[in-house]
């Protein structure tokens with residue numbers, strides 16, 4: 315691993331471990347987010363031997379929970395959660411968040427909404443003044459497949475630049491865990507009135523969910539290069 319990659323990894327680990335240490339204890343019902351930082355959350359839960367019930371937010375998250383030997387549940391059995399810990403692609407000072415780099419934003423938002431609180435864990439590159447500062451891939455938007463062309467046209471009319479997310483080791487588009495497509499709506503930062511933009515995108519028929527998480531997280535941990543964490 316190059317030094318920069320090592321620093322990024324240790325910052326993810328620092329954020330994941332700190333959130334578990336500060337927020338989790340035996341008996342809690344916990345939403346487990348998705349992405350590379352969440353791996354460290356699951357590692358820490360396992361390391362501490364915490365007796366928690368875990369509700370996943372994706373296929374990847376389910377696998378992490380199962381592989382770690384933690385107790386797996388779902389929203390049918392455990393519809394109310396004490397907390398969800400999840401990653402992020404970017405967080406601005408007003409706690410506007412872009413999620414969905416891994417295409418899991420729909421289940422992530424459902425699980426976070428079922429939780430009393432959402433805690434975000436992220437590396438130092440995600441801590442930004444304006445959304446789009448470091449994250450250049452746009453706002454991930456999950457759409458039903460038959461609607462993707464009209465949704466893209468509508469997004470264009472809103473001064474966004476939509477790109478259908480394509481699979482890497484398969485011909486054709488990425489298919490989400492829910493059988494849908496993902497459009498990445500690129501934008502020129504800074505965005506204005508992000509809460510309204512989230513509503514406007516969500517209102518387009520065919521859109522299932524957006525990766526804009528507004529007013530959902532109250533605490534964010536950013537891992538730093540030296541293995542420490544900052545939070546806000």
Ligand SMILES: O=C(CO)[C@H](O)[C@H](O)COP(=O)(O)O
Nearest residue numbers: 349350351401414415416418
């Ligand atoms: O929203 C997500 C997946 O849909 C992830 O939480 C987000 O992309 C951050 O991932 P990572 O921890 O790998 O940086």
